[in-house]
Amino acid sequence: MQGLDVYGLLLIMLILFLISSLLRTLLERRRVGKEEYETKTLIKCPKCNYSEERNFQVGDYVLKPEKKCPKCGETMRIHRIYAVKIASRK
């Protein structure tokens, strides 16, 4: 009786371990699919504060002079570059 109990316990522990590792892999896979980021560039006019957001392009950097402001004609600059979460895709 004693021996059986120990083996039974070991078996249960083993099964629990397997289940938990399986669950963990599944959970991890789901988490990886959820966290997607996209980098955006915000351009701002220093004079009238008009701003535009567009996708990041290689070569962009903060304070880089950009096109003329459509409202007042001043040269706009890159104000911020940041990553935003995009909606999950399933």
Place this chain on the structure above:
Amino acid sequence: MYLWIRNIKVQLDKIERLAKNAKARVIEVLRKSGIREDPENFLNGLLQFFIIEPVSDEPTNLMRRLEHLLDVREHRLKDSIRRVLPDLGDFARANVEIMIEAARALDQIYRTVRHYLILGEKTSNWVLIMQLELQMPQIVRLAETYFKALDAFKDGKPIGDGIGPLVAASLLNGAKVKEIVEDTVVGVVERKGRKLYVIKAKGPGGTVGKPGEALKRIVEDELHGKVSRIIMIDAALKLEGEKTGEVIEGVGAAIGDPGPEKFKIESVAMKNNIPLDSIIIKQSLEEAITPMRKEISDAVEEVIRKIDKGLEERTKEGDVVVVVGVGNTLGIAQ
């Protein structure tokens, strides 16, 4: 134990794939930039380049010895990149440099895990294997973080650690700057009737500059100690569960270098009896080395509000204040 070993091997394969991919990407960038040597050989030579830490039982000049070694290492890395990529601009070269650093970190993780796995197997040390198995998820996450960082480095996107330089750039707002020490610039602006000396690494290439040395030169050589306050701004690691982009105030030198720059800043502040304030922006390690999240970049306004408040409450009109934006200035000019 067999199950554990198998699981570790599966994860180790994953890390190896990441490390190999990272290497392949760096090699591709090197090739595109017109390298004059075999890129694979060149990279392999740098991946395991080591630095031997100075003796610390005898602490005489420990910081200066460490700084010297770090300088030598930095210059060797820079020179070897300059030698094989002479046509590349300074900023592109700085980006290649940090890409190599990321690839090296990944390679290091891979080799360390492999070492413990083989050691555990050889000696049937199940405690070692179990520890490894339990730590594997964290290690894999770290490896994935470095891999993601590589992308940001390749494209020159600002990273979370760049929040200090970003605040500095916002304060400078296009004011004229000069390069006071290698890779580090300083500019002077008026704010609330106070004269602000703003220090940051020279962007938009990926570098952290030498903020400590720059501060020392400005405070001692240029202003002869007549500074009422030093304000440092830096990213700091948050604890799990804390909010990303939270802005916290404190005192002391907010800088995470191996020691020499921090030591210099503390010494300058102490010698000239200047109060040292710091403002930190909380983020995780992953957020610090991957493209800057919007929550972090939105903290700039909050930091500037806190600087203004500090200026009003703790300094008088006409005072001179030095602001240091600490961090990697990748993708942020001045």
